[in-house]
Amino acid sequence: MIKRLLAGALLLVSALTVRADLVVEITQGVDAPTPVAVVPFGWDGEVLSEDVAKIVSDDLGRSGFFSMMKRESMLSAPRSRDQVFFRDWRISGSDYLVIGRLQPATNGQITATVELYDVLKERQIWVETVNGNSNNLRDVAHYIADQIFQQITGIKGAFSTRIVYVTAEMLGKDKYRYRLQMADSDGARPRTILESKEPILSPTWSKDGSKLAYVSFESTRPSIYVQHLATGQRQRIQSFKGLNGAPAWSPQGDRLALVLSKDGNPEIYILTLATGQLERVTRHYGIDTEPTWAPDGESLLFTSDRGGMPQIYSLHLPTKNLKRITFEGKYNSRGRLTQDGRFLSMVHQDASGFHIAVQDLKTGRLDILTSTGLDESPTIAPNGSIILYATKKGGRGVLAGVSLDGRVRFTMPNTQGDVREPAWSPFLQ
Amino acid sequence: MRVSSAAKAISLALSVVWVVGCSSPSTLTEDGDLSSSANGSATTYGAGSGAGMSGSGSGSGMGGSVDVANLQTVFYFDFDTSSVRNDSIADLEAHAQYLATHPQASVRLEGHADERGTREYNMALGERRAQAVERFLAVNGVNGSQVESISFGEEKPAFMGSGEDSLSQNRRVELKYVAR
Numbered sequence: 001m002i003k004r005l006l007a008g009a010l011l012l013v014s015a016l017t018v019r020a021d022l023v024v025e026i027t028q029g030v031d032a033p034t035p036v037a038v039v040p041f042g043w044d045g046e047v048l049s050e051d052v053a054k055i056v057s058d059d060l061g062r063s064g065f066f067s068m069m070k071r072e073s074m075l076s077a078p079r080s081r082d083q084v085f086f087r088d089w090r091i092s093g094s095d096y097l098v099i100g101r102l103q104p105a106t107n108g109q110i111t112a113t114v115e116l117y118d119v120l121k122e123r124q125i126w127v128e129t130v131n132g133n134s135n136n137l138r139d140v141a142h143y144i145a146d147q148i149f150q151q152i153t154g155i156k157g158a159f160s161t162r163i164v165y166v167t168a169e170m171l172g173k174d175k176y177r178y179r180l181q182m183a184d185s186d187g188a189r190p191r192t193i194l195e196s197k198e199p200i201l202s203p204t205w206s207k208d209g210s211k212l213a214y215v216s217f218e219s220t221r222p223s224i225y226v227q228h229l230a231t232g233q234r235q236r237i238q239s240f241k242g243l244n245g246a247p248a249w250s251p252q253g254d255r256l257a258l259v260l261s262k263d264g265n266p267e268i269y270i271l272t273l274a275t276g277q278l279e280r281v282t283r284h285y286g287i288d289t290e291p292t293w294a295p296d297g298e299s300l301l302f303t304s305d306r307g308g309m310p311q312i313y314s315l316h317l318p319t320k321n322l323k324r325i326t327f328e329g330k331y332n333s334r335g336r337l338t339q340d341g342r343f344l345s346m347v348h349q350d351a352s353g354f355h356i357a358v359q360d361l362k363t364g365r366l367d368i369l370t371s372t373g374l375d376e377s378p379t380i381a382p383n384g385s386i387i388l389y390a391t392k393k394g395g396r397g398v399l400a401g402v403s404l405d406g407r408v409r410f411t412m413p414n415t416q417g418d419v420r421e422p423a424w425s426p427f428l429q
Numbered sequence: 430m431r432v433s434s435a436a437k438a439i440s441l442a443l444s445v446v447w448v449v450g451c452s453s454p455s456t457l458t459e460d461g462d463l464s465s466s467a468n469g470s471a472t473t474y475g476a477g478s479g480a481g482m483s484g485s486g487s488g489s490g491m492g493g494s495v496d497v498a499n500l501q502t503v504f505y506f507d508f509d510t511s512s513v514r515n516d517s518i519a520d521l522e523a524h525a526q527y528l529a530t531h532p533q534a535s536v537r538l539e540g541h542a543d544e545r546g547t548r549e550y551n552m553a554l555g556e557r558r559a560q561a562v563e564r565f566l567a568v569n570g571v572n573g574s575q576v577e578s579i580s581f582g583e584e585k586p587a588f589m590g591s592g593e594d595s596l597s598q599n600r601r602v603e604l605k606y607v608a609r
Contacts, residue, residue, distance in 0.1 A: 170589060199584035201548055221579055222552070243556055243580060246549040259549065266553045287553040303550055310550055334547040347547050354545060376547050395590065421548065 022187030022399060022412035022419065024062050031407070034152065036060060037069035037094040041112065042079035042101035049134055052112060053100065055141035059159040059186060060149060063385065064408025069094055081115065086122045094119050098148060109133050114144050116151055126151045138184060158383040161185045162425040164193065164203045164212060165390075165399060169417035177417075180214060182229070185381075185424075187399075187412050193227065201421055206249045209428045213237075213247035213256060224258055226273075238271065248291050248300075257281075257291035257300055268302050268315075281315060290334045295341045301325065303333040312346060326359065328366045334377065338384045343404060345378040345387050356389045358404055369406045379424045380404075390420040497527060497606065503587075504562060506600040508543070511557040513565050521562065524604060525569030528576075535575040538562050539603040542583045543596040555580030562602045577607075 038057035061068040073092065078084045079101045089097050100114035109131055116126040128147060132140035139160065146157030162182055169177045180194040180203055194200060198217035205212060213226050219236075222244045227234035238244045242261035249256055256271045268282040268291045282288040286306035293300060300315045310333045312326045326332035331349035338345075341361070348357035348366070353373025359366045369387065377390045386401045386408070393400075393411060397418030400411040412419070501520035504513065513521065528534055540559030542551035559578035566576055588595035 168584075174585075176585070199581065201552075201582075201584060217581070217584070242578070243552055245552055259553075261553070261556055266556070287550065287557070289553050290547065290549045303547070310546075331546065333550050349546075374544060 022183065022190070022414055024058075024186060024410050024412050026062060026064065026408075026410045028064070028407070028409040033065060033067040034096065035069065035094050036066045036096045036098065036148075036152075037074060037089060037092070038098040039074060039077050039079075039100075040071060041099075041114070042077075043103075045104055048102070048110075048137060050137035050141065052102065052137055052141045052144070053098075055138060055186075056098065056114075056145045056148065059142060059145035059157075062186065062410060063149065064403060064410070065149075065153055081117075081124070084117065086117075086119055089119045096125075096148075096152060100144075105131070110137070110140075112140055112144065114147075116148055138188060142184065142186075155385060156383045156427070158381045158385065158424075158427070159185055161382060161428060162209075163187075163379075163388065163399075164205070164423050164425070165419055166200050166203065166421040167414075167417050167419050168199075168397070180212075193229070193232075202246050203421060203423045204247055204249060205423055205425050207251055207253045207426055209425050212423075213249065215245050215247070224256075226256075237273075243289075246290050248293055250293050251295055251297045257293060257302075259289045259291070268300060270300075270317075281317065281320075292335055292337060294337060295339055301335045301337065301344070303335070312344070325361070326366075332357070336378050336380055338380055338404070339382060340384070343384070345380055345404075347376050347378065356387060356402060358387070367406060369402045369404075370400075372400075375400075377421050379422050381424050382427045388422045388424055390422060497524070500524060502604045504602045504604070505597060506558050506602070508545075508596075508600065509554070511554065511561045513561050518565075521565055521604075522569055525566045525571050528566060529570035529572075532572060532575065535577070535607055536566075537605045537607045538576060538578045539605065540578065540580040541585060541587070541599055541601050541603070543599040544583045544586065545596065546583075548582055548584070552580050552582035552584075555582045558600075558602050562604065 038053050041053045057068045060066045075088050076085065078099050084099065097117040097119050098114065100112060102110055102112050105111045110133055111129055111131050113129045115124055117123065118125050126147060130140050130143060142159040145159040149155065149157035163185055164180060164182045167179045167181060171177055176197060178196050178198065178200045179192050180200050181190045182193050183190040196216060196218045201215050203212050203214040210230065211226055211228050213224060215222050216225055221239065223236050223239035224244050224247050225234050225236050238258060238260065240260050240262035243259055243266055246259040247256050254273055256273060258269055258271060259266050260269050265285055266287050266289050267280055268288050270279045270281055281300065284304065284306045286304055288302055288304045290303040291300045298317055300317065301312055303310050304313050309330045311324055312332050312335045314323045314325050325344065326346065329348055329350055332346050335344045335346045344359045344361055346357055347354050348368060350368065354375055355368050356370045356375045356378050357366055357368045372391045374392045375389050378387045380387050384404060386403055388399055388401045390397055391400045393413065397420045398411055398413055399419050399422050402409050500523050504517040504521065506514065528536065538559040540555035542554045556578065559580055563576050563578050567573060586599045587601065588598050
């Protein structure tokens with residue numbers, strides 16, 4: 001049953017833009033980032049709504065892998081190979097050079113032709129012509145950044161992906177405004193997916209990126225909803241007495257792991273979406289929560305305090321074999337795995353507070369990646385390059401990012417309320 | 430002492446409950462059936478018993494001297510624990526006695542956690558705290574159908590801020606009398 005809720009407390013908006021973009025501030029990059037120059041792209045028409053070359057340059061710079069040449073330091077602005085003097089770019093220290101030109105095409109389309117050069121070898125590495133229009137130039141730019149990132153690093157770029165997150169504002173005593181927002185991976189183009197006076201949490205993407213599941217308290221008790229992003233249509237799928245929380249989509253997309261306490265205390269269940277069939281997979285009087293799937297869909301990792309304090313366990317579903325995964329420290333919770341299943345990011349408590357840590361499941365080694373004390377909700381970019389998480393800055397909830405090796409860091413300061421509960425999308429088609 | 434404070438509590442609470450009852454979505458139909466447009470969570474009591482509560486005249490229960498609202502309604506917890514603290518016991522017992530002697534009254538227990546730790550784990554912790562209070566009430570004679578527990582985890586802090594003061598104020602269960 002599709003349940004459309006249009007009650008006064010609640011506003012479903014599919015295209016309302018809230019001008020509160022998150023801005024990225026890089027606080028630490030790699031020790032020797034590769035210098036790259038992205039020259040402003042040629043364009044002879046009226047001023048465009050977006051500066052494509054700047055978005056490409058900002059994307060690459062935010063990754064921490066590169067140091068981007070400032071435009072005012074550029075001696076020339078070549079649009080094509082015959083205008084490139086490699087010696088100038090070599091002397092100014094650039095290893096790679098990106099040039100391009102935008103041209104009007106039929107039906108109001110715009111084509112972007114972009115070239116990547118290895119400055120030292122004076123050789124073209126990549127060239128591509130991309131079609132777009134004046135309304136999707138940011139998409140064109142993120143796509144170009146993805147290609148360049150992959151050409152230079154060998155890692156698939158994730159700039160074209162999206163993030164969702166929750167903002168919360170306290171408007172007065174017992175008066176709050178919660179919003180579920182979706183934005184580009186760089187925080188631009190935020191859109192409100194759901195607005196409510198009651199808490200929203202635990203947003204999570206379906207594997208194909210077309211749907212979100214989340215927990216909303218709008219009906220006075222926590223319920224799990226599934227919402228289609230394209231249409232805004234949604235369905236309330238679980239609303240038992242007690243907790244209905246922590247939804248996690250299976251890699252195959254056909255099932256949701258979730259937490260219900262209808263039998264007295266929090267247990268992990270698997271809901272088969274097509275049939276509505278519910279299977280309980282944990283049985284313990286302790287807290288079992290925060291399930292996440294292994295990439296093969298055969299195991300669930302979850303937080304449990306069955307050993308006294310919260311630690312992360314792995315449950316192999318076919319055999320029901322249970323294994324404790326984390327041992328370092330007295331509090332490890334809310335695990336998220338990289339797509340290859342090798343690294344587990346989590347919230348880890350030590351003497352100085354709650355940090356984002358990553359454990360190599362092959363070697364067991366645990367690295368604490370952050371030093372701030374109220375870090376939570378880690379979510380990993382689909383290419384495994386960056387963990388986005390929620391932290392506090394100046395008493396306010398903000399998002400921040402750290403690379404899995406801890407070398408790259410950035411924050412996404414905001415001006416309005418608290419930002420929390422980020423969830424990074426999969427690669428989108 | 431407890432008995433008398435509870436007795437004092439009773440009479441004013443009656444009026445509290447009645448007032449709430451007026452604005453509730455629960456309605457009593459003419460043939461005595463209780464129909465509810467709410468979420469249907471408290472449906473275990475008979476149709477007849479509701480009549481006296483929400484259907485009687487406006488003067489009911491106004492003769493007493495005390496207010497249940499004078500009892501503590503927010504109960505605090507130590508970090509990462511869900512044990513009812515000693516400083517909560519006296520007032521919780523008073524609430525329990527009131528509820529036990531007034532089967533038409535009901536409460537909603539809202540469990541909360543401070544901001545430390547992960548959100549869904551804190552959701553479970555808030556529920557555990559609400560359940561601890563629910564058990565305390567049950568042990569003291571309150572029928573389970575009079576109590577509904579809900580957890581807000583760390584989502585609705587009483588105070589913003591990360592100092593120990595606001596943290597300890599946020600680890601709480603709020604007891605609220607509700608109409609049903």
